[in-house]
Amino acid sequence: MSLLAVNTVDRLDRPSAYYVSKNKRRRFNDREEDEQQQEKPDDKLKNATTLYVGNLSFYTTEEQIHELFAKCGEIKRLVMGLDRFNKTPCGFCFVEYYTHQDALDCLKYIGGTKLDERIIRTDLDPGFEEGRQFGRGKSGGQVRDEYREEYDPGRGGYGRAYDEQRQREEDEYGAGR
Amino acid sequence: MAENDRRNQSYRGGRKRRYNDDDFDRRPQRRRYEEPLFVQVRRQLLTIAESAARRAEDDVQGIAKTVTDNYDDDEIRRDFVNISLDLVLEQPMKIPFIAGTVLVAHSLKPELGSEVLSKAAEALQKYIDIGAWREVKLLIRFLGILQPIYEGDGVFPLLEELFARAVDLQTASSEDLLGLELVKIIQFTIPYVMLSPASGFEAQASALLEKTDIIASTPHALVDLVNTFSPEENQEAAGQSVISLMQTQLQGEANQGWELKCLPRPWKDARDAETDEPKSFESVTKVPFPTVTVPNPVPNGARPLFPEVYLSVYANQEVDTVPAITDISSSLIRDTLVDTINLLDFNRVATAKFLIDIDCYFTPTTFVKRATPFDRMRELIGEVQPWKPEDVAVDAVFSQLFQLPASEHKLVYYHSVLTECCKIAPAAIAPSLGRAIRFLYNSLETMDLELSNRFLDWFAHHLSNFGFTWKWSEWTDDLDLPAIDPRMAFIQGALDKEIRLSFAQRIKGTLPDPYPKLITAGKEKDTPDFKYSSEMAPYSKEGQELMQLIRKKASDEEIQPVIAAIEDQAKSQGVDDPKIPSTDAFVTSLCFVGSKSLSHVLSCIERSKDRLLAIGTESQRARCQIITSVMDYWVDQPGIAINIIDKLLNYTILSPLSVLEWALSESVAAGTILSKPHVFEMISATVGKVTNRMRQIVAARGQPGLYEPQLSVIDETLARERTDMQALFKYIEDSIVSIAAGSNDEQMERGDGSGTLPEDAIIRQWGRRWLRVFRRKAAVEESFISDALANATPLGTQAPAVSGREDAADGDLDIADADAQ
Numbered sequence: 001m002s003l004l005a006v007n008t009v010d011r012l013d014r015p016s017a018y019y020v021s022k023n024k025r026r027r028f029n030d031r032e033e034d035e036q037q038q039e040k041p042d043d044k045l046k047n048a049t050t051l052y053v054g055n056l057s058f059y060t061t062e063e064q065i066h067e068l069f070a071k072c073g074e075i076k077r078l079v080m081g082l083d084r085f086n087k088t089p090c091g092f093c094f095v096e097y098y099t100h101q102d103a104l105d106c107l108k109y110i111g112g113t114k115l116d117e118r119i120i121r122t123d124l125d126p127g128f129e130e131g132r133q134f135g136r137g138k139s140g141g142q143v144r145d146e147y148r149e150e151y152d153p154g155r156g157g158y159g160r161a162y163d164e165q166r167q168r169e170e171d172e173y174g175a176g177r
Numbered sequence: 178m179a180e181n182d183r184r185n186q187s188y189r190g191g192r193k194r195r196y197n198d199d200d201f202d203r204r205p206q207r208r209r210y211e212e213p214l215f216v217q218v219r220r221q222l223l224t225i226a227e228s229a230a231r232r233a234e235d236d237v238q239g240i241a242k243t244v245t246d247n248y249d250d251d252e253i254r255r256d257f258v259n260i261s262l263d264l265v266l267e268q269p270m271k272i273p274f275i276a277g278t279v280l281v282a283h284s285l286k287p288e289l290g291s292e293v294l295s296k297a298a299e300a301l302q303k304y305i306d307i308g309a310w311r312e313v314k315l316l317i318r319f320l321g322i323l324q325p326i327y328e329g330d331g332v333f334p335l336l337e338e339l340f341a342r343a344v345d346l347q348t349a350s351s352e353d354l355l356g357l358e359l360v361k362i363i364q365f366t367i368p369y370v371m372l373s374p375a376s377g378f379e380a381q382a383s384a385l386l387e388k389t390d391i392i393a394s395t396p397h398a399l400v401d402l403v404n405t406f407s408p409e410e411n412q413e414a415a416g417q418s419v420i421s422l423m424q425t426q427l428q429g430e431a432n433q434g435w436e437l438k439c440l441p442r443p444w445k446d447a448r449d450a451e452t453d454e455p456k457s458f459e460s461v462t463k464v465p466f467p468t469v470t471v472p473n474p475v476p477n478g479a480r481p482l483f484p485e486v487y488l489s490v491y492a493n494q495e496v497d498t499v500p501a502i503t504d505i506s507s508s509l510i511r512d513t514l515v516d517t518i519n520l521l522d523f524n525r526v527a528t529a530k531f532l533i534d535i536d537c538y539f540t541p542t543t544f545v546k547r548a549t550p551f552d553r554m555r556e557l558i559g560e561v562q563p564w565k566p567e568d569v570a571v572d573a574v575f576s577q578l579f580q581l582p583a584s585e586h587k588l589v590y591y592h593s594v595l596t597e598c599c600k601i602a603p604a605a606i607a608p609s610l611g612r613a614i615r616f617l618y619n620s621l622e623t624m625d626l627e628l629s630n631r632f633l634d635w636f637a638h639h640l641s642n643f644g645f646t647w648k649w650s651e652w653t654d655d656l657d658l659p660a661i662d663p664r665m666a667f668i669q670g671a672l673d674k675e676i677r678l679s680f681a682q683r684i685k686g687t688l689p690d691p692y693p694k695l696i697t698a699g700k701e702k703d704t705p706d707f708k709y710s711s712e713m714a715p716y717s718k719e720g721q722e723l724m725q726l727i728r729k730k731a732s733d734e735e736i737q738p739v740i741a742a743i744e745d746q747a748k749s750q751g752v753d754d755p756k757i758p759s760t761d762a763f764v765t766s767l768c769f770v771g772s773k774s775l776s777h778v779l780s781c782i783e784r785s786k787d788r789l790l791a792i793g794t795e796s797q798r799a800r801c802q803i804i805t806s807v808m809d810y811w812v813d814q815p816g817i818a819i820n821i822i823d824k825l826l827n828y829t830i831l832s833p834l835s836v837l838e839w840a841l842s843e844s845v846a847a848g849t850i851l852s853k854p855h856v857f858e859m860i861s862a863t864v865g866k867v868t869n870r871m872r873q874i875v876a877a878r879g880q881p882g883l884y885e886p887q888l889s890v891i892d893e894t895l896a897r898e899r900t901d902m903q904a905l906f907k908y909i910e911d912s913i914v915s916i917a918a919g920s921n922d923e924q925m926e927r928g929d930g931s932g933t934l935p936e937d938a939i940i941r942q943w944g945r946r947w948l949r950v951f952r953r954k955a956a957v958e959e960s961f962i963s964d965a966l967a968n969a970t971p972l973g974t975q976a977p978a979v980s981g982r983e984d985a986a987d988g989d990l991d992i993a994d995a996d997a998q
């Protein structure tokens with residue numbers, strides 16, 4: 001009901017800095033061709049009904065996600081993020097609602113709360129496209145899981161790139177080098 | 178010039194260096210310590226009264242002084258006016274402080290006061306015209322505190338006018354709710370006028386109160402319907418309506434000379450600059466109260482109105498931690514907290530912060546120190562009883578979570594506010610929540626059934642955010658209760674819900690003995706057994722064959738012979754509807770093959786859609802069997818079962834009525850099914866689908882600029898769907914009425930048929946509680962439809978020759994889902 005142009009406290013239903021900066025970066029790179037289209041990064045999200053959901057455990061199931069996210073409205077589609085090679089869940093998903101308002105409410109009420117005992121991240125998304133369900137990291141999962149130095153049991157332990165290196169060093173050490 | 182440069186940079190701190198600046202000169206930047214004055218004013222205003230370290234009185238005077246000293250600075254003046262009103266509309270707890278600032282500013286510079294007034298009046302007019310009554314209430318409250326600056330009677334003529342409208346509305350219809358809303362505005366303005374430094378208005382206040390008494394004290398027919406406790410189940414706990422409570426409290430307060438001890442008067446120690454005497458606002462330049470017109474009749478806004486009932490989850494404790502309902506503080510604090518909560522739904526963290534900081538916004542003697550343990554409160558019992566800030570805050574959130582018929586926002590918002598509160602101040606909030614949970618748990622038998630289900634949902638969701646830790650041991654004794662006892666049903670339901678958000682083994686690990694036994698082996702299985710795997714099962718061979726065919730995505734031609742084989746076998750055994758065993762085998766196989774995940778079962782259903790649709794149309798009993806098979810296969814994980822049922826409804830493989838038939842007739846089990854939370858959830862969701870669709874059609878019918886022949890087309894659809902919806906509610910009514918009365922056939926056959934088994938009374942109570950919920954839903958939907966149709970374009974309206982409508986905006990119906998979840 002509020003008719004205020006600006007709110008007195010920040011809103012939680014804005015696109016994330018990640019989304020905005022991603023678009024901004026692109027604008028600087030191909031200034032000419034993209035200028036018009038990228039002028040307002042929010043525009044593509046004006047009626048967005050999809051959310052990118054991140055920081056899930058690899059073990060979190062569709063049912064669990066459904067259980068939580070249905071609290072903001074009926075879910076039209078749920079696409080699990082998969083490891084490009086193994087086709088196993090790799091810690092993200094897309095949740096599509098029927099209405100834009102449900103998606104905004106989800107940002108406000110569910111983003112930053114816990115699912116499967118992990119704080120999850122939600123970001124408004126212009127819409128799922130085939131191919132986006134796969135991890136873009138070198139080893140098939142999400143990029144962030146390649147170079148993670150901390151151990152995260154819900155997301156496959158250490159970063160995979162480091163893990164490989166550690167494994168190699170251990171093998172060499174074991175071989176008596 | 179220099180100042181202009183600075184202004185173009187961001188408000189907080191210096192300008193960020195963008196990376197293309199790298200190519201240009203990169204002078205060493207000196208930190209700037211000075212922030213422009215308008216930024217300072219803006220920040221001070223936005224954070225007014227927020228800090229326990231500053232005195233709010235100093236904030237008020239400091240801001241007023243800066244703004245009046247710099248009256249010529251357009252930016253500062255504009256910011257002051259705009260932000261003040263924004264705060265009034267978004268952070269109601271700050272209204273006395275904002276109004277105080279304006280009072281002091283007006284005394285120093287009346288022009289500034291006038292500017293605020295005219296802007297406020299403009300906003301007020303806008304909100305009155307669209308019927309946004311909460312905003313109207315807040316703006317009038319703000320204007321009310323400014324009473325000493327007006328000529329004559331100030332805000333009173335406006336209140337009188339609102340009252341006149343209320344009387345008109347009430348006289349026109351005894352069911353009127355808008356009039357009650359107007360009375361509420363008057364009631365919640367008077368204390369603030371009396372709080373203001375204006376004097377001599379006691380008589381006017383009393384006169385107005387006398388008038389509102391007739392309306393406020395007459396119980397509205399709907400109050401019982403939206404009560405947290407049905408008076409039928411628990412007369413004692415059933416709360417009073419907010420306005421009747423407030424009426425009594427106001428009269429009490431009038432008798433005590435308007436002490437209003439919880440409300441701050443931040444202007445009180447303002448001093449006159451010249452004489453250093455306490456400032457008297459009597460001598461300020463008086464201005465006329467701004468002109469505001471109240472249309473006749475007044476418009477009703479987008480938000481549907483219902484009576485509100487006062488609920489406290491801390492009622493009847495051995496030590497009072499929240500104001501008693503005889504104390505006006507209970508209503509005043511609750512009202513401003515509730516508005517804050519509902520207005521700030523876009524930032525739950527800010528909401529939680531305000532709730533935790535509640536003691537900053539009321540007089541210092543109102544609350545005990547934050548995080549004072551409950552046991553310490555006992556020792557504090559004295560003449561002046563301060564309250565526990567956490568309890569008062571949490572109480573307000575629960576009052577909204579448990580609002581009937583619907584909360585303003587999705588329920589999960591209130592969950593998230595409580596979660597944030599717990600995150601900000603775990604040690605202070607967690608014990609308060611614990612006591613709230615105990616109260617609600619002990620009220621399970623008599624609380625409105627919809628609300629006890631909201632409680633269940635919140636409880637499981639809340640625990641999922643905090644490692645599923647709860648002192649289960651305190652309910653251990655209740656585990657001996659029969660399964661259909663409301664408390665036992667709650668415990669089992671809560672564990673099921675926890676598992677839905679997590680997984681069985683994990684939940685089992687959080688439970689003390691003897692609770693783990695409630696999580697059976699079946700619940701720990703990711704893939705429930707396929708009953709046809711056992712050679713002993715009838716149709717075992719065909720069942721397995723079917724399953725294999727479905728697994729390898731066989732065509733319908735391959736599947737049909739197996740189905741036929743089952744039906745032939747059934748016929749030869751004298752089964753009267755052979756479609757039942759064949760449907761069972763088919764649907765059970767679908768569930769088993771699709772058991773890996775929701776998307777697996779959905780793609781199975783998608784592939785078999787035609788067959789499933791055909792089953793539904795061929796035989797009503799076979800359609801019921803679809804539900805039975807799904808519910809049986811997932812008997813240990815009912816959350817998955819009802820999710821699948823929900824999708825089958827979307828595919829129209831099931832009809833809403835078939836789901837009701839399954840639950841309230843086929844599987845009613847002498848009424849014991851009514852004790853299962855997931856069945857209530859399923860029926861509510863099914864009914865919700867129907868009412869949602871109905872509301873969409875109603876919205877389509879009511880949209881402006883719709884003409885014949887479309888008008889008639891939509892109207893026919895509406896009439897048809899409305900009949901269907903009524904039939905659905907009638908079915909629920911008829912099925913449950915007999916259970917509530919104990920005359921359901923199966924109930925009669927239980928025991929010796931006398932209806933005196935200990936469980937019989939419990940079953941009848943479940944029946945009454947179900948009835949109440951669905952009767953309310955039916956009434957709410959009917960009134961929604963008739964209200965909407967009253968304003969719709971009449972049938973037969975032809976398009977005007979020249980179509981040039983521009984003002985379509987005010988006809989925009991809000992089809993917000995009243996049954997959200």
